[in-house]
Amino acid sequence: MLRLPKLTRNQKTGNETGCFVLSIPPVIPRLFSGVALGFWAFADYSVSGQSFVREITPVLTKAGCNQGACHGAAAGRGGFRLSLYGSDPEADFHEIVMRLGGRRVNHLDPQSSLLLLKATETIEHGGGQRLVSSGSGAVRIEQWIDQGAPWNVTDESNRSGIGDAAATDDFGLQQLQVEPRLSILSHQGQTIPLKVTATFEDGISENVTGWTVFKAEDESAVSIDPDSGEITVNRRGRHIVIARYLNQVVPVELVLPFLSEDEASLRQNPSRPALPEFSHSEDPSSLIDHWVNQKLDLLNLPSSPPCDDATFLRRACLDLTGRLPTPSQTDDYLKLDSEVRRTWLVDSLLSSDEFNRYWTQKLAKLFRLRKLPNSQAAMEAYHRWLGQQLEEHAGYDSIVKGLLLARGDTTEVGPANFYRTADNPRERAELVSEVFMASRLRCANCHNHPLDQWTQDDYHGLAAILATQRFSERLVAHRSANVTHPKTGRDALPKLPAGAWLSREVDADPNLATEFVDWLVAKENPLFAKAIVNRLWKVMMGRGLVDPVDDFRQTNPATHPELLDELSLEFVKSGYDLRAILRLMANSDCYQRSAVPLLGNVADVAFYSHYNVRPLQAEVLADAISDVLDSPLAYGGQPIGTRAVELMDPQTPSRALDTLGRCSPESSCDQSLSTFSAGLGAKLFLLNGDFINQRLESENNRLSRWITRGYSDSEIVRDCYQLALQRLPRSDERAYWERQLGTVQADDRDNLLRDFLWSLLACREFTHNQ
C-alpha cells in the first residue's frame, strides 16, 4: 500500500533510473489500491486538469477498446484487459499504468507509449486502428501521459470510504442530458443533431457529444455519425438510440410516422372519435385509449374498427378464462342489450370460477411452480394456496409478500415452496428480480450490467439477502448466509437492488427478507407494479408495453411510458387488484378493435392499431378441442375430466401438450406464448395422430351422438360452427357444406361429417384468438 505512491513519485520527478520495474503484486486487493491511488493523487496532482476517469475512460469507450469483443472481454484480449465499457476505472488505470512493468505508458516519450502505438496501429494491433494519430483522442491520451498519467480523483471523500461498493460506480457524473430525447420526424433520410451534456458533481458541465457512444437498437433503421452525433432515420416507425457516456446510458426516441401527412389525408381512414378530455384521477376508464390513441395519432396510424360482438365474446372468454364460451354463456350474452353486453361479459368473466382456475395456472407459471422430487404434497399445498389467493381477491402485493416471507413446513404452508424453485442464492436473486422486477440482474453476476443500473453489488447483495431463507423440509430464516462476492472474494454484504446496504446485526438477520420485501412492494418501487401490469397487458394485447416483458431496462423503454406509469398507479390505487386492471384493459377500445388490419396499419405490430392475432396456448387449445368434442383427454394419472389449464404439475406427462408446444417449467413462459402454429410435428399430430382422431373416429364424442340422434346435416353444421367458432356459418359456407353433404355417398356421410368437424378444429380461425 505504501509502495505505490513511492513508485509514482519517482515517475513524476523524472527519476531516470528506470525503477518502473518495481515489482507489484499481480493482484493488489482492490480496496487498498483504491485508497492508495486516492491518497497519491491527492498528495501530488490535485491541481492537475487531467483525470483518468473523465478524460481517458471516455476515449477508450468511444474507440471501442473496452467492448466485450475486445479488451473488455472477461479474459481481456491479447493480454490486455479492461473493464467492460470502463465500468471499473480503477482496474483499468492499474492495467494501463502499472501492469506490464508500466510499458503501456512511456513517461519520457508519451508518443511511443504502447497504449498509443497500438491504438493508432503504429505497430501491429489485432484490433486495427482505433485512434487517428494526432486526432483528439490520441492527443488526450498523450497529454495525460505527458502529465504523468495521473489518476486524479474528483472527490476525495468518496474514495476513502471502505465498503464493498468501493466507489467503483462513482464517476462523479451527476447527470447526463441528451437533447432532444424525443423527435418526431417528417420524412425518411431526415437528420437530427443530438447534443450530450455531462454535469459533474463538482458543478462542471461539459459538452461531451463527441465522446458519447451512440448505438441504434436497429442499425438498419437509423444511421449515426459517431463524431457529430447526427442521426439519420431511414425507416418508418419508432426507433431507439442509446447514448452512453461513462457509467450512464440514456435512450433517445425517434419517431417517423408510418404515413406522411399527405398520404394520411389522401387515404380515407376511418377516423377515431376525438380524444375525450382526460382526467384519470376521477375516471380511469379512458386512460388506456387516451395514451394509445395519442401514439397512433403521432404515428399517423389509422385504427381498425371495433370487432363484432361474437368475436368479442370468443376473444374475452379465451383471454380471461382460457376457454371457449359455453352455449349458455353465449345465450346470456346475446340476450342483453348491445350497449351493456360487453361490460357485463367482462364483469361476469372476472368473477367466475373459471377465471380463478385459469389465473391460478398463469400465476403458477409466472412463479415457476413445479413438482420437485418427493414433493407432491408440497406442490398441492402451493397450488391450493395460489387458488385461494385468487378466490379471495387477494392483492398482488399480499400474494408476493406471502410467497417471499412464508415460513414453515412446505407440505402445509404452500407459499413456502417458492424459494425451493431456485436452490442457491444467486439463482434466487435472478428469479426474484426477473419475476417481480422484470429485470435481468443475471448479467450483473460477473460484471456491472452494461445497459442498466445494476451492479455486481446489487446482484450479490440480493443473493446475500435471499440466502437467509433456508430450506430443509421447513423453510426457516437463518442467520449465517454466505454468498461470495467474486470481486472481493469475501462474503457479499446484503444490499437492496440499486438501494441501501442492509445491516447485518446478529438479531437483524432474519429480518433481511422482511426489509427486502417491504422495499419490493412499496408504492415507491417503480418496478414492482409495472412488471405485473406489463405482463397483464401482454396477456390481453399480445405484446408488452415493455417487450420482452422480463427485460425492463433503462435502455429498453416502453412504447407508451405514460400509459404504463398511469396504469401502474391505478393498479396501486386499486389495492394491487389484478381484476381491476384486467377490467380496464378489456373494456378499452384498444382491446376491442378488429383483428383485421387496414392498409394503413398492416405493418404495425407494437402500437395496437388492430388486435394482435395470436395462437392459442397449448393448454387452452387442448381444452377447446376437448370441449367441442365433448370428450375429455386424460393427463397423466389425473382424474378424467381434469382440464389442461387446471393441471398443477406443468410436467404432467402429456404428449398432446408437448406437441402443441407448452412452455417448459423452468422458464416463466414470458417468451413463448405458444409455438402451436409452428411445426411439422404438430400438424402431423393434428392431421394423423391420435390426439383428435382417437376421439373423433370413435363413438365417444358429441358428433357421433348427434348422428345417432338423427340430427340433420344443416343442424350439425350450424351447431358445430356455434360451438367452435361462436358464429353461424355464412351463406357461402352453408352452400359449400350443403354441396359436400349433398353429393356424398350414404355410407360415407358420417366420415364426411367427421372430416368437416376436423377441419373446423384445425383451421386458423379456431386455433387462433382473433
Add this chain to the structure above:
Amino acid sequence: MKRLHRYPIGPSEGHGNRPDSRWSRRDFVRAGALATGGFAITLRDGFGIADLLRMQRIGAREVKQGVHANSPAAKACILIWLDGGPSHLETFDPKPEAPVEVRGPLSSIATSVPGIRLGECLPQTAALMDRVALIRSVTSPLGEHQFGTHYMMTGYQPTPVLDYPSYGAVYSFLDQKTSVLPKNVAVPQFNVGGAGMDGGGYLPPHHRPFSVGGDPAKPDFQVRDLNYFPSLTTDRIDRRMEFIESMNRFGQNSVEQESSQAQQETLGEIFTDSDPDLQRAYQLMTSSEAKSAFKIDEERDALRESYGRKTVGQSCLLARRLVERGVPFVTVNHKGWDTHNQLATRLKDGFAGAKTPIGLIPSLDRALSGLITDLEQRGMLDETLVVVMGEFGRTPKLNTSGGRDHWPRVFSVLMAGGGIRGGQVVGQSDSVGESPFDHPVTPSDLAATIYTQLGIDPTAELQTPDGRPVRLTPPEAEIIAELT
C-alpha cells in the same frame, strides 16, 4: 387436389413492380415473409409503408442468386451436437504431459497422423484422423448452457432484441429446391441446451428443425404420426386437406367483407389460405418414398453394427439416409455431456446397470467413424460437411466430485468432409487446456466457416419479420481459411 401442392413461401410471380435497384445488390440476400398471426403476407406497393414489405418479396427472388454463389464444396451438413458441453481434455485435446489433476483419469492415444493425439476412447476416429480436422482453440465467453448453445448454433451471442436462427433453419430457408422431406431435421429431438431454443429464430416457423421424435436405436423405431391413423384413408386425408383450405379461405373472405371496397383487392393478396406446415405434413405422410427415408431397418445389419447400436450411432445412420435423399441439414443430438461428476464412468465405462454399459465417448467414436467411413464409401463425404461440437468445454482441473465444470474459454470442434482438409489441427490451446495458445476462433468465425462450406455467403443479409436486415454472421466473423 393438385392445387394443394404448392409452396406459398417463395418467389411470388406475376404482379408488382420490377425490383428497385437499391435493393438489387447481389451480395445481399434479402428475403422474408412478414407474418402477422400466422398469415403470410405479401403486399403490392403504391403506398408509404409498402417499402419495407416490397423488399421482402424482391428478396425472395434474389435468394436463388445468393445461395451457392461461390462454388460450394458441401451440399449437406450433419451436425453431431454433444449436448451439455463435452470435455475437450478427454476427447479432442488431451494433455498427456499435464499434471494429473488436469490430465484426468483417462489417457491418450496416437492417431494415423503423426503428432496428433486423441483421447483414449476414440481409437476408431484416431484411425481416420487424416480425414478429420480439429480446431482446438475455439473460445467463447458464455459458460451457461442456453447462452452457449445459442452462440454455437447461430454464430451470434444471444440478445433480448432478436432471436437468431440456427444454421439448419438458415440453410432450409435459403435452399430453393422443392422436396417432400423436411429440409431441417433433428434426430431424435432438437431439445438442445436445456430446450430453451426452437432453432428457427426470426425466420418463418416452418424452417425450425423437425424433430423425428423416436429413438432410431429402438427396434420399433418410426416417425410419429407418419403412418395413417387406422380408420383414415388417402381419400379422407385428401378431403380433410380440401376442407381445411376452404375453412381458411372462408376466414379470408370474412376479412374482405369487413374492409372497404378499395381495400379488398390488396387485402386479397395479403392473406393466403395456405398453411405451409400442414402442406408439408400432408406431402410427407402421403409419399411412401419420403417415408422410406426413415426406414432404418432397410440398412444391412453389418452396417448398422458399424455405427454402434447406441442412439447416437443409429441417429447418425438415419442422418446419412436423410442426406442421401436430399435433406440438406440434419442435427444429431447426442445428450448427456454435462459431466460435473463421475467423469470416467460417464465418458468411458458407462453405468454398470445399463443394458450395454458403454460411455459417451466410445458411443460417439463408433458413430462418428461409422458415419465418415460410410459417407466415404458412398462417395458422399466430399459433399457432406460433418461437424462435431457442443456448447463449451470443461474446466481444466477436475473438481472435487471427480468431474469437470463448464469452461468456454477454450474447447475443440471437429470437422470432416464437405471440403475440409483432414489430418490437421488448427489453433492450439495452452499446455493445460485453459486458454487458446494461438489462433483463437470464436463461434462467429465457426459460423462463417460453416456457411461458406455450405455455399452460403456469411455476409449475406436476411430480413426479420418487421423488416430489419440482419447479417448471417456478425461483422467481426472471419472464415477459418486453414481448414480448406
